[in-house]
Amino acid sequence: MQKWIFFVLFILAGALGLGVLFQDISERQDAKAAEAAGSKMQQLKIAASNWQFDSTDYTIKKGEPTKVSLSLKEGVHAIEIKGLDIKLDKENPSKEITFDKPGEYEIDCILPCGEGHAKMKAKLVVQ
Template identity: 85%
Template sequence: MQKWIFFVLFILAGALGLGVLFQDISNRQEAKEADAASSKIQQLKIVASNWQFDQADFTVKSGEPTKVSLSLKEGVHAIEIQGLGIKLDKENPSKEITFDKPGTYEIDCVLPCGEGHAKMKSKLVVQ
């Protein structure tokens, strides 16, 4: 008889544990979805490889919060967006900013990265 009682208690404890586990996972998923919905900010991802960026021109909308991030595909690089005070490198790869002034800004690699470093430029168009 005691074996049956322990068996039932074991099954109930397992079910309770699974219930708590799935409830916690569900709560985390809901919180993650809420964060994603509330932080719908535009993304500007700049990918740097040896002596070039992945695009010649990048475009963002002015007046909207933007997450600017630098991704290093090849080599070690650091960028500066001239006139906006944005500097990104391996240690600080992203920054959130709201572009207030429409215009065209130059993106430069500011870390000497080899023979093609002087040509490593791109443009940011803020509309």
């Protein structure tokens, strides 16, 4: 008799555990879907490593909300996009902005990062 009670309790506990697991997965899928719907925002991702950026030129469209983000692949860096109010570093790695004026802007590393620091530049083209 006790074996049957333990067996039923075991099955109920397993079913309860699976229910909690699938509920959590469902909630995460809903959150990802909501994030994807809200993130139709243009992305400008700048990756910095020792004395260089991952690209020499970046291009984005004007008039669209844009999330500018800095990732540090190697070393410690901070950037400034000259002519705009954008400074990113380890503490503030991203900023949302709408680029209203087309043109070319210079991206510079503003944190002395070693012997190649002076060459650490890139160009942003807003079309």
